[in-house]
Amino acid sequence: MQDVNIPIQINENSAEPLYHQIENQLRSFIITGQLEEGTHLPSIREFAGSLNCSVITVRRVYQDLENEGLLRTKQGTGTFVAQVEAGDRENYRLKAAREAMQAAVQSGKAVGCSEKEMANLFQEALKDIYTK
Amino acid sequence: MQDVNIPIQINENSAEPLYHQIENQLRSFIITGQLEEGTHLPSIREFAGSLNCSVITVRRVYQDLENEGLLRTKQGTGTFVAQVEAGDRENYRLKAAREAMQAAVQSGKAVGCSEKEMANLFQEALKDIYTK
Amino acid sequence: MQDVNIPIQINENSAEPLYHQIENQLRSFIITGQLEEGTHLPSIREFAGSLNCSVITVRRVYQDLENEGLLRTKQGTGTFVAQVEAGDRENYRLKAAREAMQAAVQSGKAVGCSEKEMANLFQEALKDIYTK
Amino acid sequence: MQDVNIPIQINENSAEPLYHQIENQLRSFIITGQLEEGTHLPSIREFAGSLNCSVITVRRVYQDLENEGLLRTKQGTGTFVAQVEAGDRENYRLKAAREAMQAAVQSGKAVGCSEKEMANLFQEALKDIYTK
DNA sequence: GTGGTCTAGACCACC
DNA sequence: GTGGTCTAGACCACG
Secondary structure, three states, X not given: OOEOOOOOOOOOXXXXXXXXXXXXXXXXXXXXXXXXXXXEOOOHHHHHXXXXXXXXXXXXXXXXHHHOOOEEEEOOOEEEEOOOOHHHHHHHHHHHHHXXXXXXXXXXXXXXXXXXXXXXXXXXXXXXXXXX | OOEOOOOOOOOOOOOOOHHHHHHHHHHHHHHOOOOOXXXXXXXXXXXXXXXXXXXXXXXXXXXXXXXXXXXXXXXXXXXXXXXXXXXXXHHHHHHHHHHHHHHHHHHHHHOOOOHHHHHHHHHHHHHHHHOO | OOEOOOOOOOOOOOOOOXXXXXXXHHHHHHHOOOOOOOOEOOOHHHHHHHHOOOHXXXXXXXXXXXXXXXXXXXXXXXXXXXXXXXXXXXXXXXXXXXXXXXXXXXXXXXXXXXXXXXXXXXXXXXXXXXOO | OOEOOOOOOOOOOOOOOHHHHHHHHHHHHXXXXXXXXXXXXXXHHHHHHHHOOOHHHHHHHHHHHHHOOOEEEXXXXXXXXXXXXXXXXXXXXXXXXXXXXXXXHHHHHHOOOOHHHHHXXXXXXXXXXXXX
16 A cells, blocks of 8 residues: 556547546556556545546546555545456456457448458558557 | 448447547548449438438438548539549558557557467457458 | 427425436436337427426436437437337346335335334335336 | 443544444443443453553443442442443433434434335435345 | 536535 | 544536
């Protein structure tokens, strides 16, 4: 149980809601194990200050993730990273990636890409992103 | 110049806005050539009726696609599929697919997927979607 | 799909949060079938007005129940009672009652009640409440 | 007058506030006679240490139970179990159980349980909890 | 018109 | 100090 600094990147120009951006990144940190079980997250007020947003926005993030079972909060004490079962963690980890990939292939098929073209796009994306 | 029936599929449960679903499918039909240049689209009212949605929604769709240069509206006559240059068509065709693929790979990396895992997800998606 | 009047009872003196009271009663109406699938709920503004509370409170209620899968909301259109599978409905229906009953018996055992005493308390409660 | 070890069980995951859990269990021990009149309770600090919680929490517990007349505090000496009249003891004993049972039956009725279903739930709870 | 997001600020309960 | 609830009010996206 220790307090930590959490490097959230906010994109103000994105159409994605603020609370969504924060949620997604925080979820990633938890399910990849970069934030360990029991870690004491910053208080909502503190986090709001460092993110330069409203406490309500942070509260919503914490609450949503608590509903997902990734956080545990105790009144008067703070908010902590919950215990995540190994199986659940693996499911969480692949769920977002799988959904995005299905969507990508779907939209490729919609505009008439062949399987070969899709494979090229995939290799291209892989190279672009994993060598950054 | 002929009037046509356009098979749009609406998913009521999707979080994707209605106008977006229609736009994307109509765009696909145009850039894949399933709707030929000069084709006379249904009137806003008629289309709204057959889609069982508001005329406002269809108006927005036509307007957005006109702004993209895919449609052309003639006062008092109707809305037609515009001329699409071969190069533009190819760009259009790959743009959406490429962006979705980049997003998918990005989100995979975010949750710590290895390149191999991504490749598996890709093959899985390919099989799921192209054999449907 | 029709608009309805929903008789929510607010107890201002209760320690139970306002949004909780509303949620619980609305959930009951849905899972008991008193609100049928597809029913168009009042808009958040309208409901807030008739409940004499903030729109935010109503929004939270709708959102929580949507997360539970009991409601479905479409931007610009409104909020509707979702399709509830028969099995799910039965589970929902008994879950709250079962939990309360377990808690009651637990607390009875904690203060040393015999099984016979508990049975008396149960019969007493049954008579008090079901003959009202 | 003797010092004792008091086996309080804390459930960290419960939504029930910490001070409530402790209060309820301590109250049970007193009214069931498991803690006899005159028993010298641990000091606030000592108890807080063994429960691994804040002294503030224990102070609140002692104070609440003193207000209920179940404890008696003597400056500089400590906190003791007060005299409980036989009638009061019986009232205390049944009060919590009766209230929980009424609440359970109420919530059962709210979701449309028949009296027979309630009886089944009661028997089920009785078996679950009294045979543990 | 509908819901969706974000804000500032108040007051309470808990530790 | 912590989180929990509720408020009023603004602005945007959707139909």
